[in-house]
Amino acid sequence: MRNSVVGNIYINTVLLSSILQAGDNVEIKSRTKVLAIQEAKPEFTTDEGRxxxxxxxxxxxxxxxxxxxxRVRTANVNPNICVSNIKxxxxxTSSVFQIGANRLMDLETRVKHIRQLERGAGAAGGQPQVQVVQPPT
Structure with a gap:
């Protein structure tokens, strides 16, 4: 086990099951599920996005x-992990920034993007038609 000695860390954002770890750890497990729906004309319903x-x-x-x-044999001459400045x-989205050691990381991110875009005026009453564009799963 070693010590993490850090002068300055500047991180603007840590979010969506992500981890900032200064020091050693045995196991990190992080999961993120994202359903991103982009609509040309947003209409929200209660059963949308399951x-x-x-x-x-x-x-x-x-x-x-x-x-x-x-087989790994490690000889840490200096017991400190020294870092001056990090920006x-x-x-x-389930990522890790760590200064230190870790035995196991199990990270998973699943993202589904759906875009519902208008593609010009439709035949009925000049209403725009909506085209659903989905990348393959």
Whole structure:
């Protein structure tokens, strides 16, 4: 175990299941689900935006077996991790900024973007038609 000695850290934003860690840790687990709906004419309903309606949020992510058989021998001559100045704009969406050691990180972000855009005037009464554009899941 080592000490984290930090002069200055300036981070403008840490959000959406992200972590700022100064020091050692054993395990970090962070999850984020984002459903981003962009509408040409926003109309909000009470049942809009349920994660369970989209398969991308439910499908298990395969995890590789990590058994590398690597032996590591470390000799820390200095017990301190020394950092002078750090400037970061943003740490976001299940990401980690850490000064120190960590044994295991399990980070997951799932994002679904839906854009409902107008594409000119429709035939009926000059009302615009809405085109739903979705990237493949």
């Amino acid at each position: 994660f369970e309606d989209f398969q991308i949020f439910e499908v298990p992510i395969p995890k590789p077996d990590v058994d590398e058989g690597v 970061i704009t943003s740490v976001t």
